[in-house]
Amino acid sequence: MSTIPFDIAATDGAARTGALVFPRGEVRTPAFMPVGTAATVKAMYASQVRETGADVVLGNVYHLMLRPGAERVAELGGLHRFMGWPHPILTDSGGFQVMSLASLRKLDKDGVTFRSHVDGSTHRLTPERSVEIQRLLGSDVTMQLDECVRLPAERAEVERAMRLSIDWAERCKVAFGTPEGRALFGIVQGGDQADLRRASARGLVDIGFDGYAVGGLAVGEPQDVMLAMLEETIPELPAGRPRYLMGVGSPDDLLKSIARGVDMFDCVMPTRAGRHGQVFTRFGRLNLKNARHADDPRPIDEESACPAARDYSRAYLHHLVKTGEILGMMLLTWVNLDYYQRLMEGARAAIRAGTFEAYAAETTAGWAQGG
């Protein structure tokens, strides 16, 4: 298979920093990928997402196959052109949202049939169709179709889904072929069972992928279980290939996962929180709905280079949130995406300097200060 170069520039303990090199541009790691569910990072212009320092965004196959449809996006020149984001795009496989959003799912060994949550229409995803959709979208990183089990779950159920996901991984690899300049990632499953996680990782490595995702975490289990599963999984993965922790997470989750060797993340947390009045800052989280901000002339963070964090009073942001104004969602989403990118930027610099542990400790202490 065509392999996307992954240059690891420095390591610091288990943490690494480097870059994945795509024809559309480099993805500096550790990387946080803003989620652009339906071909838009909600409430943000694509140019702003770029200006925060994002190298890659994520698109959701489930949403895009329903609206506007993968064939339509292909006809219009692909997802990059459609959404005005000429930089790398990672697409998920659709599996996770089929499990969490669709109604009347019916899973078989060959794939999954489901009804759209939008209009009730019936659709089918197989490993081959998921890969085809991602090809039609033109994604730079294709994710294998997998089955993600919500935790807690019976061991037998976790194991069945993990085995099925390996079968599907193999079928995705065949379907993917060896397209130039595009990557295919496998997804480790196995729930909260250490031996199943290891078996899943080994099974995927035997097949061979451009990168390895860890899926099925941050789906209801405590953080220590998530970190324990990472510790079981990562040693089984090849050091020279990127590791992507799917759907994670809070700034604290990110630092702790980077310390364990994770290179890539995506999460709706910064964008969703921003639409609900919450911001992430160097001083911890703030809820702008809170009445204590109503008369506060201070910005979110006067030292930030992000206009949304620097140029508007908390009183104004509180007002926008309380009145449900769209501008409030725009500004707070921007604050959060900028903060996540600054956090990653700091992590990359600290790993290069060999000071990641101190960076994580200082950053964590900052959050405890309160804004």
Add this chain to the structure above:
Amino acid sequence: MSTIPFDIAATDGAARTGALVFPRGEVRTPAFMPVGTAATVKAMYASQVRETGADVVLGNVYHLMLRPGAERVAELGGLHRFMGWPHPILTDSGGFQVMSLASLRKLDKDGVTFRSHVDGSTHRLTPERSVEIQRLLGSDVTMQLDECVRLPAERAEVERAMRLSIDWAERCKVAFGTPEGRALFGIVQGGDQADLRRASARGLVDIGFDGYAVGGLAVGEPQDVMLAMLEETIPELPAGRPRYLMGVGSPDDLLKSIARGVDMFDCVMPTRAGRHGQVFTRFGRLNLKNARHADDPRPIDEESACPAARDYSRAYLHHLVKTGEILGMMLLTWVNLDYYQRLMEGARAAIRAGTFEAYAAETTAGWAQGG
């Protein structure tokens, strides 16, 4: 009273072009003022509103007195600073929204008591309180408190409201005093009764204002009635002072009113339409919800300098509107505010060139083309 300079650079028939000169900057006329109801032009960054060419925005006393409160805005440094708009701001008096939004209104000769549509709390507006609120907000143009009657209405009712509005105009002028660099506008009422319109205008001119608004139009009457009322009113107003047609209107309303000597406009139409999938273009209106746009790779207007009109396919905008994405509202609002400013820019240039009639005819013919 302190008089804000109004330099009329050229006239063309009844149409005029010039500039109102405030300490915070010039307002080029004919001017369209985007509506920033609750201290935000909905779905737009203030910097973008400026970049479309807007010289002034409107703020609503009714909304701002309820949330966040005029005293709070004053404490935070005034409305300009609060919303990050350092250019001129015109505030309405609150009267119109009290009539249209508040519940349990009780009008007396001294003012109006009403319940907030937000939380049911009781508030009172008098001419003096309205002027005080606008002073606390720091507005560059203060509007008198008036009573606006919805049409059709009985003549007696229209006349009563018109007489009351003149009484209130006088009280507003006393309350306003002679603050340096700030303007007070009176508001002509009189419904669809030509003689009442003329009487209202004469009554206001006797009192003397920095500018004269025409209120109580575009409240249910046909366009020809609105234009007829303008034709009755404008000859009664001093040529050297600006004329502001409140709450109007469509691009066609604007051109026809400019031809009759109107200098300033505000309307929620471009912003509200943008949030509901509608755009105004050189080729007429488009409804992006319409399925015919689903596969259309063309932008709204490839010759536009506005990124929102030029850089996104109609297919993408259709997708955003259909999925209810915030970015759709952001982009379509931007398209509309830009188009309204281009329309005003063209009108100003045409009046200077003495070709306004041809400009209006060509523009109107363009709308009939269809997109």
